[in-house]
Amino acid sequence: MGATVSPELILKELAELWVDSGKQGQAEGGTGVLRACSMTLLVLAEAGEDTQGLGETIAALMPEHPARAIVVRLSGQGERTLSARVYSQCWMPFGQRRQICCEQVEITVSDAALADLRSVVLPLTVPDLPLIVWCRSTRLLQMPEFQPIASMAEKIVLDSAAAPDPEAILQCAQEMAERGLMLGDLSWTLMTRWREMLADVFENQRNVAQLARVSSVEVEWGGSRYVPALYLGSWIEDSLISVGVNPSLKLSRAADEDFLRVRLTGDGFAVELARQEDRMVVTLNGCSQCANLPQPTDYLLMREELGIVRHDPVFEKALVSAARLTHPIKQ
């Protein structure tokens, strides 16, 4: 057995960290640090992932979702090893003298020690606040060792598009949802603004009255937009079916990387949504309008997911439909 960790020691180090931060803040003439916490965020990432990029994403999330962040780095094969370090992320809000700090714990674990992870994480979670698991490792998602971790979580966030085999992850996610686990998929989150823009078009009573004419829904995707395209297509189809419209759904692959476009057409009626750089262009019967649509980042997507700690019936329905769609598309 290689290195091990003691949760009690980590908690003691966390407490000392706060004392040190407070002393340092006062010594620098400030008024100490402000401690904020709204959840425990458990991030499961492969050791090879960009450490700095992930750290910056977590730090960016903290002002809106202050949390005790536990970052678990999966070191893969090798001897049974668990190690940990504790540090804090502090920032000084503009124009203020007081630092805001959030605590972070980093745990490195080999595959052989994964079974011990639950017993280390459980005592480290902040009492009475939700535990959100952000599983960035699609490899871990499919391992049996993930199940005890999942069972502790209030919500699990994954990104099915990041997997080499997204269909398998969609199936896995659907099974978890069927078991009652609260899920989020960043590939679905990526579609929120698209869905919202489409919904906006049909806020107009004249347009919504044309819905019955829609006979075809076409979604074209390129590169990594496969799973988002599945979600978007199945969500549109489900929504139309819910009002008695049965369009044909066609998903096709485009040559361009990261391309995504959706078209709803019918007798004398056409709506198209397409991204052009940082803007979304919505074309209704040939008349176009554009709106600001920043490139999605993990930070923006996670910010939305952390704001929804409850079951999301629209997503859960789309997940079932998207998983169902994967088989014909593969053929």
Place this chain on the structure above:
Amino acid sequence: MPIENPFQDPLRFERRVPECAVVIFGANGDLTKRKLLPALYRLAYDRRLSAGFAVVGISRTPMSDEAFREKMLEAVKQFSEDTTFDDDVWKAFAAGLFYVAGDIGDAALYQSLAGKLAEIETLRHTGGNVMFYLSTQPSQYARAAQGLGAAGLGKGSGWRRLVVEKPFGHDLASARELSDGLHESFDESEVYRIDHYLGKETVQNILAFRFGNGIFEPLWNRRYVNHVQITGAESIGVEGRGAYYQEAGALDDMIQNHLLQVMATIAMEPSASFRAASVRDERSKLLRSIRPMTPAEVRQNTVAGQYGPASIGGKDVPGFRQETGVDPQSQTNTYAAVTVFIDNWRWAGVPFYLRTGKRLAKRVTEIAIQFNPAPLHIFNQDGGQDGVESAPNLLIVRIQPEEGISMKFLSKRPGSGMMLRPVSMDFNYGSSFGERSPSAYETLLLDAIVGDATLYTRQDMVEASWGVVEPIQNAWRESPADFPNYPAGTWGPAAADGMLARHGHVWRKP
């Protein structure tokens, strides 16, 4: 019957915003340039407006649609405080800006407006919904409403709403007269009286704090609360608005509307739901429970003030009477402090101190709730703690500039012995949540477009507020004050300290 939009997802999407045209009377004025257009542009930037959205500016100056767009572009660039200017978003937004020139008293204006709205409805698909925003001289409100009514614009294929800026009259009679004028063409449910204080994030957070948590409400009454101080202080003077301010004064300009509304939010009974009518009913009930003052009580429980010249930070600043456009013998109050009592079971006997003023020591708006001290001072029986132990618990709700909530309580000093000291536990809105808070006008404009009147003032609330303020106005008018009575840059007249001292209290220095 409207068809349901099957694509809506309320859990993830922003609130549904219907298509509409916003008609702004006074489109060439300061409020439009500084607040309304920047707020509407920001809403467009955040994709909060429907695609079927348009603005029609109205003022007397002849101008083309294009010239109006140019003018508004300058305003948005100059007055959007924390919004990145995006050329493409502006182009899409500006395509929905239109202009009609005319005089509010001229029937021809309303015919032109009707024609423009019909044209816009076809062009921009505004769904026949129109919100009229009166950003003009208050004396023209009723005339504009009547003009709209006479031209048939008060009704249409979609909804109609009328947004009115304060002041809502200058006393009870004029407030009623104004409402009667508006009601000739618009139903009370279509009238939105805007009080931008209620649109501030922290004022809304008072409702969340009080009614979203179970632990505070049991303490929120006369048994535990000693008194409440509500401060709305400005460090600046009248800044070139002397002529206007001379007609209003601090009592009418701040206490009658903003501070009494904030007080109603702090002191109202829990509403049965968060529906607009329910929340507004409770606010209104609270305002009607405020005890009106007799002339003798006005002398005891109110203080008027006016700032005199002073040197602040090495810079000489003029007194109010030396400001441009102000009568050198002006009796206008630039400071007002009022002790208010609420005659209901919850608050009977608890003084609510309201103060506001220009050229005070700092710019701050906050509510301080002071709780009763512990009934027995067991840690101070030898008298060695200099009264620290009797320091009261305070709950401070800061509205501006740093929105947040602080709680002050006593804690043991580290070390041997039982020495106590007050400590403060702070929740800072800006730093606890990193997201930008929408401006009050963004919140309120969007609320009016979606038809949510929760944060708007209703006629009965306006009348109840005047019922509180009018006896003070009358008494002050009858006995001219010896102004100026406080130097600029201080916390107001000494008499205001005396007003609290009569109840054994002192003003906080925020």
